[in-house]
Amino acid sequence: MTIAASTHARRGTAIAASATRPGAMTASTRARPHKRRRVCVCRAVLAVCLPVAVAGAQQPDAPRGSSPDSAFAIRYQFTSETNYEYVDLSGDTLQRTSFVDQTGRCATWVEQRPCWTPADVRTVRTPLPAGERRALIRLIRRSGFFGLDTLSGAVDPDSRAYAERVEVLLGTRRHVVNYRAAPGVAPRPAAFIAVRDALLTLSRKIFSTPPGT
Secondary structure, three states: HHHHHHHHHHHHHHHHHHHHHOOOOHHHHHHHHHHHHHHHHHHHHHHHHHHHHHHOOOOOOOOOOOOHHHHHHEEEEOOOOOOOOEEEEEEOEEEEEOOOOOOOOOOOOOOOOOOOOHHHHOOOOOEOOOOHHHHHHHHHHHHHHOOOOOOEEOOOOOOOOOOEEEEEHHHHHHHHEEEOOOOOOOOOHHHHHHHHHHHHHHHHHHOOOOOOO
């Protein structure tokens, strides 16, 4: 009994002594620094990832500080048996796709289907000078285009007519007007003519080739 008690006492003294030596750690003291390091790493990751996620979610469609007119486009389309013309001004790029009858095969065309094929059209594009862009925006605002009906001319969808289409995007506003030309119908609205002619005149001046020639 005395020997066993003495042995236990010595073991207890040895354990206590080892615990008080510099650098000695128990299981609980070893776990605490490791736990603190792990928490710090997680906080560092969150600090990096969270602002990126927030910035991505709040990113606007247009750069901050841009004008309300930064979203700007005018598009015109006309199709008939002997003609095809599509003019697209988007941002600062002007593009025209048109049919040019190089062989003269459409000169006497009488069939009620296009004499041209997609392989016959050609596309040209060029940057648009900023001054021309501003002039078009001023004209659109003055013209009253956004107040036009979306359909005029031959409004009966079953009637035979030739359709012209003008689309304008300015800032957050978008308006499309279709005019269907046929004998005896109301003439094109003045605002429609103003916007259409401004775009076509600019296109033909820049590309120096009227469609169909």
